[in-house]
Amino acid sequence: MKTITFKRSMCAVAVTAAMASMMATAIAQEQSNDEEETRRIERIEVTARRTVESIQDVPVAVSSFSDQDMERVGLGDITELQQRIPNTTLQVSRGTNSTLTAYIRGVGQQDPLWGFEPGVGVYIDDVYVARPQGAVLEVFDVERVEVLRGPQGTLYGKNTIGGAMKYVTRQLTGERELSLQGSVGSYNQRDIKIAGQTALSDNLYVGAAFASLNRDGFGEFVNTGDDNYNKELTTARINALWMPTEDLSVKFSFDTTEDNSNSRGGYRLTTSQITGEAPLNSVYDSKTAMPVDNLVETEGVSLVVDYLINDNWSFKSVTAAREGYTDTNIDFDSTELPTLNVPAIYEDEQFTQEFQLNYSSANFRFVGGLYFYEGEACGVFGTVLGGLGVTVENGGCVDTSSQALFGQGTYELSDQWSLTLGGRYTKDDKTADVFRFTYLGIKYPNDDAGDPLVTNSDFSAAADWSRFSPHASIQYRANPDLMYYASYSNGFKSGGVDMRADVSLNPDAQNPYDPEIVDTYEFGFKADLLDGRMRLNGALFYSDYQDMQVTVQRAVAAGVASQVLNAAEATVQGFELETIMQLTRNFSLNGSIGYVNAEFDSVAFFNPNTQQVEDVSNLWSFANTPETSANVGFVYEVPDLMNGDLVWTGNMAYRSETQIFEVPSMLDMDAYTLANTSLMWYSHSGSWQVGLHVKNVFDEEYRLAGYNFAAPRDAQGNIIGAGLGGEDTIVGYYGAPRTVSLTVGYRF
Template sequence: MKKLAKTALLAGAAWSALGTIAFAQDAAPTQDPSAVDDIIVTARRRDESLKDVPIAVSVLGQERLDETGATDITVIQQQTPNATVQVARGSNSTLISFIRGVGQQDPLWGFEPGVGLYVDDVYIARPQGAVLDVYDVSRIEVLRGPQGSLYGRNTVGGAVKYVTNGLSDEPELTVRGSYGSYNQIDLLAAGSMPLSDTFRVGAAIASYDRDGYGTNLNTGAEHYDKDVLAGRASAEWEPIDSLSIRLAYDRVEDKSNPRHGHREVAGATPGSGIPGSVYDTNAGIGDDNSVMSQGLAATVQLDMNDNWTFKSITAWREGETDTVIDFDNTPAPTLDIPAFYADDQLTQEFQFLFDYDGAQGLFGIFYLEGHAEGAFDTIVGNPFFPVASQFVIGTAGYVDTTSFAVFGDVNFDLTDRLHLSLGGRYTVDEKTGHVFRANYATATRSPLTGGTSRAPTLQRTNYTNTREFSEFTPRIAVNYDLTDDLTTYASFSRGFKSGGFDMRGDAILTPDTVNGYDPETVDSYEIGLKGALDRLSFSSAVFWNKYQDQQVTTQVPAVGGIASFVDNVGSSTFFGAEFEGRLRILDNLDANFSVGYLESEFEEFLRYNLTLGVYEDISNQVVLQNAPKWTGYLGVTYRADMAGGQLAVTPSVSYRDDYSQFEFPNPVLDQQAYSLVDLSIVWTDSSDRWLVGLYGKNLTDEEYRIGAYNFAGATFDNSLIGYYGPPQTVTATVQYRF
């Protein structure tokens, strides 16, 4: 099945190219509403045709999301080349993202993602609550490669933009209900109402409930269930023709049970066998979990004259998480982690956009003030060890961040066909970090997470430090219009992810942890070709990345606990290619496709030797995590008139090559190549009011890991834990627009 799917994907891409030549000979050009030059994106923070943007961008519009039954933002992994967008291990709503092998999977406070997430141009700094459900959405844009000049720090891999729907001038109301496998019940209501000629209000609320794919065999609780309530409210006011003001508030509450994972190898303690289902667990720490994320944003746009526009984006966000993670997945407290996180951020961005005959672009200023804090316990209570040897490591701390940046991006029309884009950003970050880590006697919660009040038996870390990081991230691109429908470009861009402090750092085992770690940078060289040829719209790119001062988080067993490293381990290189697009095979038959290829390797990987107390280069022992060599997607949509409306049938297959969960390969935990087969059948009436859909996901019931933990050894009862993607599901949806 895997080889067949891979062959189909590559053959689909080849057929697209061959089909273009054939149709060019015997068919007149047709106006395809999905053609690249008709898609408007805001990849450069202003409205532009996708064809004219010298950036690799994938776009999933509302129609495509509806046709494929997209449920949340992780759907972009299947349809975007060289992308990893998944639910984090042990969570239901925490996001991990990698693009072209660059990202960050550690959601602990103080660590920052390597792929930026934006909702209507508002930066989402923390990954908790960031698995956005697809409701009230206009499109999702995926910008691949460093976006340092316009999107700033922490976009070394790229950026994902979630663009919500604007409010209509006419009263609107949409209601939607879905029922599916595992007693899935999803409900949505979204609407807007003009209160005057210049003022509109709108709101959307969605409820997502589902029984678990598995069971906690120890407690009887649902496992891999879903219990999410999300809402959004907005208001738009245009007091004069040249001024618009938009206020938006959103909130997500996730009360799903924690995901404890699946034990991949048996241990020695009671209940440490391998459960029969990959969705079952024997975790004993409990099933309480709560995540809340909310934010408020105000966007003001003023057209100062025919050439200049001023834009202000002010946003506040906060989040809270109370959770538990059972790393050993046994009833015993062999390696249990109760934890809480909290964060808040305030951002302000001013943009000055201009548009003249020979030059277009913008200049801006960005400011962020953020606070992230938390605490967690590492309860080490192996029942085969003497009681005196059982203990808990308590960890707590915070990071305060102040970030200021000035940026600009200008496109010059050197001739009618030749264009030069110059951009740059200068960022200054100041971070203050506090880390406390100590051993407490007995294997129960420490005072840091609400346990019995007692003094530590050994203080491992207790420091406060402040560091400043600054970086200039340039971008230069040249694009040439080969024809009115074809554009080629070459670009160089740099991205950087800020330095910081290891919130797990152990000053006894790794004394240098008090100094923090430095920023990492990615230099990217890219050439691309995009446009439309008769019935084919496509985008392609070839790129080479140099990843330097790479930040890598690893944790290893050590005498007296677990040693955590967040080091600037060295450097790696990436080479890859991407091809995606849409082919109109027949007037009623379309093929959407994407193929991604990625080669990556470490050139240097410095690892601290706990025994010798020195750094060693072990680059010949490691690989890049979440960096499969091949990714691909092929979906064919057939449309036909039926019962006063249109029927769209879309079978699809996505492919993902072998990849490692961590920098250190592990044959037990690493995921082998797999394919996901989906089928959607959607009917919409001629007035576009009714939508009836039937969506089948993972129809071959593939079992595939999306995350893991590796705590091998007797101390932790050989805890190798896997987390899995959804099994086969079928969902029916009915939607009506008033």
């Protein structure tokens, strides 16, 4: 196996070297042409401040990716953007293909359990997506994706304490369009994408898009033969735009996604305490004592009304509803025995209403409005300890009601100076019902197992919180191509109730935990240099956290003790740089680097074994937050090749050592680098396009997540007792191996 891997890597190096030589020759020839005129970097428009403006005019650290950017590199879903954004983690979370783990500058959501709030807000066309289930959005029929770093508490508000991701779908233009795209590739990849739109009348446009994405597994469940890490997903979207007058438009949208991919099995890092089996040969192989059935369904509907009142004032209403359902089976210990199995069902629904009032004049712009959110999230899961003959079942519901009043205005003091002030008042109300029962035997959710053996928890809790989150920034434009800004932002993430609470182990677990608060100070600049042939944007940031929420789980004699902590204090500081350079007319380089120093200053942790509150800040580190992340890439265009234009892209993305949980463990990942390259050919007619995409060129093996319920060990690392359910459960989940895909598309 090692010899084959080595030979493949050497082959990849040889191919890359040959391609680099070809590119160098072509660039040299291009530069020798005295009549060559180097292009300026194109203007990028974003809506980071709820109005359309150049990314170079926005005093916010924001990265934007157009549909063409993502098409050229063959981007599959939003998690692949992690490689191109500094200080950002976007990953698939453990046991399913569709659940998102998102962190920006050290802030995110480790635990995707219902009732917990994300730290990074995900928005689909201005509609907030409250739950991480189904939030791994596929890239299709999309206009652009924007990622805003740092608290966005004024304009985006709810749970954007780390930042926000905006997924902007393709706009309806009334043009008659139809595009077909098919892809085949490694592991029997078979993808189909169809999108189109037309005008039914002068003022009524409709559009639709559909995608079926399929792939065999990277590995298998060796004891059952089922695929592991496979993909079986369909998604669709329908839009309609009605413009009864020049000043009024109404847009309707509906989207639905169904993921029938198998639940994912983890790779055991240690020998089983029960079976004595050593780790398997491939990190994509696993074993299971459960069915691999898995279903994740999400759908949403929205109605957006835009009304231009006059030359200065406009009004916008965004009404939306979303719901999701997950039914999954996760074998935590990844053996053939039912030692530590977790079947789970999640359900959620939400309704949101936002009213915006916008004002714009020669020297003043304002956005303000009201926001309402109503949501219910329910679930039930079992911790099946087959070796002990018991099942611990957790379940309950949490209802959330949130209202906010927000406003932000920018006043141009002079041609060079402008001042932005804003604020958001938020009030959250939560009511939760939580139960935790212990049953004899193996019990799945909704099974009738009679009366429980033990009632660990059965309580209701309610709490409400309110917060005013201010924002202030000053912007100085030194010249038309250089802007500096300094800002202060306050972020607010709602409190809640631990839906895993075990009152029998920790009596305080039924008490609601407090909101998380952050104060962030940022200094940045945005520059267009070399007569518009180079763009360089940078930011320095410092964040002061109070009551930072951290979810921890510990295996104890009676099961798993869960606790949501409000860490007393934490600080995060660092910097980010992003650049693009148009070296010649047809060759450009792009790159980014992020550095973050995140530390817990104090953490009050209740130890269920000692029944004491301990300060463990010297033992903890931030999860999913590598100190350094960097990316370098290129785009090289070859015009007039075979009646079309060829575009060659490539990038290398680096992430330093990453700790998976707050406490160090065997799951922590060493530094790694991923390389990708693509060739895209576009016909001169604009009808045909062909793409060849190679991802993870050197077949790097890298771990993204895992479960850590390790058996007790001595100072030398020797196991000195039985782990949870009698097993030493340390299992990892991994990113995709090297894949090659061929895509052919046609536009009518």
